Amino acid sequence: MNSFGTLLRLTTFGESHGEAIGGVLDGYPSGIVIDEEFVRAEMQRRRPGQSAVTTSRNEADEVHFLSGVFEGRSTGTPIAFVIYNTNNRSGDYGNLRTAYRPSHADYVYDMKYGVRDHRGGGRSSARETAVRVCAGALAKLALQQSGISVQAYTSQVGNIVLEKPYTAYNLALTESNVVRCPDSGKAAEMEQLILSVKRDGDTVGGVVTCVVKGVPVGLGEPLYNKLSASLASAMLSINAVKGFDYGNGFEAAYGRGSQQNDIFYNNNGKIATRTNNSGGIQGGISNGNDIYFRVAFKPVATILVEQPTVTSAGDETVLQARGRHDPCVVPRAVPVVEAMAALVVLDHYMMQRARRISEKE
Amino acid sequence: MNSFGTLLRLTTFGESHGEAIGGVLDGYPSGIVIDEEFVRAEMQRRRPGQSAVTTSRNEADEVHFLSGVFEGRSTGTPIAFVIYNTNNRSGDYGNLRTAYRPSHADYVYDMKYGVRDHRGGGRSSARETAVRVCAGALAKLALQQSGISVQAYTSQVGNIVLEKPYTAYNLALTESNVVRCPDSGKAAEMEQLILSVKRDGDTVGGVVTCVVKGVPVGLGEPLYNKLSASLASAMLSINAVKGFDYGNGFEAAYGRGSQQNDIFYNNNGKIATRTNNSGGIQGGISNGNDIYFRVAFKPVATILVEQPTVTSAGDETVLQARGRHDPCVVPRAVPVVEAMAALVVLDHYMMQRARRISEKE
């Protein structure tokens, strides 16, 4: 299905080269001031053509709200919005009607549905993530009221890796460079790597790290909608994502309980922990510490060098992509990761409010 | 919530030291022969007390089916089953009524619910995974009919790591040792490490790798219930899991598109790929190749050495766990990972059948 969330539910639609993409955000709380300027700014962060390290497809990605907002405030009814596809060069994709791009969804769509809009990847295009950024911006507006913030950054491009934990960086610097890396030295290296890869007609992978601050204790369902499981599902739903971990993640596999346990202490009358290896989530439920997690992206599958492949008829052929593509998806994925995190956290925030009916706040 | 799945839906219940744990598997196809011997064998693989590397709590974990099976076959109605808790030593947990175990869910449960069954972790205990193994066994029985198999193994314990891809091992050897590792040399090292850690009263983490074979092309929803996202959500819902990746996963972040793309070719009339970096999932949809993924487990939080902590009143105290605990959860987690994978794949298998109504099979 094309929906995400329980009480706060985003349904998205649209193909890369159809008339429009868009979404319906249902369950959004009423009475929130919708800061359209903020939404626009968030859209700019994901927009194609924003710098030399991204695709040259140039889309304004202007959001048109169709419902759910009245006199500047959310009404509690579904907020629908569309983003028209203005810079379509479908002609670039004629050869993709039958030839399957390696490591792309062309083949599986044909097998699953028996019919496929081949232009620009159709529904499988990462263009759909623009819708998530818009919905995520709305979620951020609601979370701000409760003092919750979401901030992601590029922590790896190819073999250039930020080795230190997020607390070692000034995340306010993230937007100061085109790769969205808070370490300016590493940022420069990443930028050079991406440009070099681009010159080769090739692509490169990377990692986004995300930090959510201000989440109250108690969000997350204990078993199957753990906050960690919801975040994992949200992140794996982003195109090109191959992995997710939170807290010390895959590193935890190497360690011992005596080293990794987060020891509780009394911090001036407040229960706190000495460390945060748990990444702010214990038993699937937020524990009041910062939540942090990593999301791994593969190199974009569309490359500008020739690749052998087959057609839908099974004939072997050679494919050379035309079109405009990102040499590295990670800089533009930063706001997408944030958006999905904001949607997840707001949904769980609302669910938790429903739980303890005997409690007066 | 305590349910998982869309058309095939598992709801679980029960606390570690309550009367029983159990589950209701709803939507299970009718007419499947329920091989109770197979279910029992699967339960044995997860059972506590099965070897020196696991907890000494000894539970028979006998499954009682209450409904949904008639004359040996599934009827299509909900299959409910209970597993009674027979070896409860709640006395072990008296000191946990108020003291919060570090890196455990005690504290967040208290904050979330305001009330908590503290005995043995209550609902947050990994004992709940017995229910998943039973439901997963039923899912495997249904998948067998379609030629789909699920096989997991221990690929890491602490710093002892299987470096090669799953194709380099004979997975049939997995059950030949107590750690469930198909490399007998590494298995011996892992066993020694776990026993050594156990002697220290400490615990150690690890990784389970899982392989699903025989999945037809086309399973998985394109956007928000991608097969990869469903697997991630399922795995992150298992206690102590900190990370998930599939195919070349986090490694993909280091590479280039030209190296990683899975090139299509015509394999005697069948469309196939030269490599499987995608892990059998493309754009969230199965592509007919083997599906493989990794699941990272942290070291069990309960250790037998003293740890400082606080009580629910905020008083600092020192806690020394009693009770019986696993020094490493990974060997017993192998069947749990398989179970969750089987439930996910069967659910998606059923969903895909519903999709193309104009197609006669």
Next chain:
Amino acid sequence: MNSFGTLLRLTTFGESHGEAIGGVLDGYPSGIVIDEEFVRAEMQRRRPGQSAVTTSRNEADEVHFLSGVFEGRSTGTPIAFVIYNTNNRSGDYGNLRTAYRPSHADYVYDMKYGVRDHRGGGRSSARETAVRVCAGALAKLALQQSGISVQAYTSQVGNIVLEKPYTAYNLALTESNVVRCPDSGKAAEMEQLILSVKRDGDTVGGVVTCVVKGVPVGLGEPLYNKLSASLASAMLSINAVKGFDYGNGFEAAYGRGSQQNDIFYNNNGKIATRTNNSGGIQGGISNGNDIYFRVAFKPVATILVEQPTVTSAGDETVLQARGRHDPCVVPRAVPVVEAMAALVVLDHYMMQRARRISEKE
């Protein structure tokens, strides 16, 4: 599926003549005192064999709680419970293995599932409603805290009809007679009619009217989970139910807007209406007035006189039911209707709490 509700979710299981029936109530608020005596009393109201106007099958219908309750309070984790089937006379049903009972679900189950537990109707037996009554009792306990009460009564048996609106009766008299009718004169007539029908080996239909008091303004989703739609779905999910209406219901079709509109006025500073033709629900949302609705039940299909029918092989045959059956389901349906109403209202109550996050209560 066998689940009901959104945030408060009941999953039920079990066949009439299997080992047990039961349910899992998930999402129930934590901290509620579970009054087991009250649960038992509610179960008694639905119990078979309670009077001469009900079936003579005698079941204690004792509820065993397996989870979710600790030291007398709900913990917020799933509350699972089972009711063992103790008085099974499966021998009564041997002839039903192949012969289809008219207006029963035997035939459609065979067609839907290809396999069927024929004993006592298996899953399609009204015995499943015992599970609902137990879950409904728990819902009532939570609603009581917020001053919400649910009360149903028998308003029609065959052609004996309570013509006046519910406000004309003293509903406290409902439990003073075996048919659960607050008008003692009509109650006596109804009882005579049922006994007469029973002597004929026949059955008779009827109507239950239900009133919910104390519901705050604002419960119900505006479009597809209107409070009225949720109630309709809940009521139509009860065995033998053929219709539902609320407020002036089907009568509304005869009238004019100028007569039926509920005029607002200021009742000592509180907004109120002069009439309640809307039945407490406006645009799908509770308006603070009493909610009232009707539920129509058909005569029980199992009758003790001979009926022609066919077997699964298509052979024509004659069937004479044995077994023990209700001549009129309505008196025992009263608590079932209440239970479903309580579950619906509590679910919507919880959902509404989640909606206005910017509001401090």
Next chain:
Amino acid sequence: MNSFGTLLRLTTFGESHGEAIGGVLDGYPSGIVIDEEFVRAEMQRRRPGQSAVTTSRNEADEVHFLSGVFEGRSTGTPIAFVIYNTNNRSGDYGNLRTAYRPSHADYVYDMKYGVRDHRGGGRSSARETAVRVCAGALAKLALQQSGISVQAYTSQVGNIVLEKPYTAYNLALTESNVVRCPDSGKAAEMEQLILSVKRDGDTVGGVVTCVVKGVPVGLGEPLYNKLSASLASAMLSINAVKGFDYGNGFEAAYGRGSQQNDIFYNNNGKIATRTNNSGGIQGGISNGNDIYFRVAFKPVATILVEQPTVTSAGDETVLQARGRHDPCVVPRAVPVVEAMAALVVLDHYMMQRARRISEKE
């Protein structure tokens, strides 16, 4: 929430006097030829301003498809569509910003959300049903392939009632008059009644009867998503609906089992029933007979005569509606009832396909 359905899921959005209304139909099968002419014709049947018995608001109600259709066929991805609001006279509604219309949703929206688009009823306007008719038209196109048809008609307006069962009428005549009644004599009476009521500035209620033919045996879930419960929920989700019954419905309450049971017989090798009091649904599951049901509509609440009411501040006032309204909603509700029925049946059709995986069709 603003979504409906399980595998086939309609999400709707939009306010009466906002920019547009629209919907996203997710889960629609791929490969269906989308006959836009048919969609347009269905929209015409619901369109305002189509005759003297409907509102004079004149909307073209032109549907713009934004996604999910490629080269004339459905692709299996979400079909999004918008209908722009072109004939807005918001000025008509200035007095409704604070004054609550009797028996309208104004008051409950204010209480539920704290903010409200008052223009034309905003989200609570019946204008939203245009979206349902469009989605229903798509559902009908898919059902046609399987030989399933849906046909509704006006069976009551005020005290003018079609007394005979649907089988006594030639339903092909339904569209031959403006009230959509297959009995031309009664149709003339209904038309006169509506025009007379209109002259009084008043409104009148009525009933729509719907018949679904060609449904195979086995659709519907046994307990909580019974086909009857899904239909009830769908119908009660339509504005102004006060009641639902199927088969002999509320009449069943008067009768005896011996009269009402549908006796099985062998009809030339096919299992059939002598009568169809069950309305094609047995135990919640389709039995292969025609499905038929009734939907009761109240008179439209907006009348053109003065009514006392209160403002949001609690002040008493007198309201005289301006704007353009239907004197009787029933003629235009006929295609809405059909649309909701088609969506329900297609959803269950798809679900049933998923159930019996061991069966080759």
